[in-house]
Amino acid sequence: MHRIPDVTLANPRADRVKQVRALSGRPARSRHGQFLVEGPQGVREAVRHAPGAVRDVYLTPATAERYAEILDAALAAGLYVHLGTREVLEAMSPDAQGVLAVVRTQEPSLDAALREAAGARPLLVAVLATVRDPGNAGTVIRAADAAGADLVVLAGESVDMYNPKVVRSTAGSMFHLPVVTDVGLAETVEALRGAGCTVLAADGGGDLDLDDLLDAAGTPGASPDLARSTAWVFGNEAWGLPEADRALADAVVRVPIRGRAESLNLATAATVCLYASGRAQR
Template identity: 65%
Template sequence: MCRFLDTPFQEILAARPRLVAVLAHVRDPGNAGTVLRCADAAGAEAVVLTDASVDLYNPKAVRASVGSLFHLPVAVGVPVEQAVAGLRDAGVRLLAADGAGDRDLDDELDRGTMGGPTAWLFGNEAWGLPEETRALTDAVVSVPIHGKAESLNLATAAAVCLYASARAQRAAGGCRSVTGS
């Protein structure tokens, strides 16, 4: 037996995170664990799983996190509206990742708008983020697809978005540097 490793959402907010991944109703354990791993690798300070998301302690999710679950703060079961309101109150800009977004990730980087505290909302791979959730965010951003692929999978899009934010934050001098081997 062992205890769950969840971090209370209020504790995450109190730490004033600069980069957060929010998984809104993500159901695939492999995607959830992989996004957690990508968030950790990109230097995010936390991951939030909303209510109706997969159990992060599902063996497939734990395996896909490749250990990141054991040291990156993760809040689970947070209602989407509460996650958005709490992060906004903490001064974090909220971006929804959506293939049909009206803003392009490259354009956002070129405009210099991504250097501050940012939370990315990622939805269910099959149906994305509902309109009411997208409406809660500051912008809906798409990852540009330059080839003929129809779309990116959730974890791949999350990696691209999180690394873009981390790079912009480093360039702005505001991201905590994490080094490793």
């Protein structure tokens, strides 16, 4: 194990502390092209999977011992590691649990992400259309990662993916697959079709039943066929997908509800749809 560095940050009112804390707000993130990753899970994944984007890692002496693997990986990657008192880390972020990283924003283009994802197996893509809730957005990114998706697109006026709550909700998955932002839904659909994807809109009023599609997946004549390259479009938490957005898709699919629940929330419905495609594509 590497030697734990000496404590160098002891003043919670220092300029560096204020500058790090300011990254919880969008103006500072946009101005500096940096964002916060809070907590051991997110920092661990950033250091492991995106070390080139990590600018600084901050820990307390206690968390440096508790999460020695983070410290070792950061030092092995040549990253700047700073030890601060518990008061300093709490001043930087009350949600960091004594482990924090400042990471440079990454803005992959949709075309580049699709070219990189193209391979022998079918594509699986999650598209969030004007999704505003940061917890939902982060959870869908995490679910897409778990289901084996190739990329996530935050289209339209969706939440800022570097919002601290989005970052925390991804639990590090944002460092496992590309997340494309600042694109319109129509151009996204056009690019996905160009990459060979069938575009399916998830909506409670859909004409097609997800279970029926899963039963038919991979059989001759199945249309749409979940075993092929598929992009799922998920709408806003409050009003779903407007008619104009549903019309962009090749089909509108509903998740069957067999109990008395009125509906599924966005993140749950997205998880069900993505796992259905992941299973069919296996």
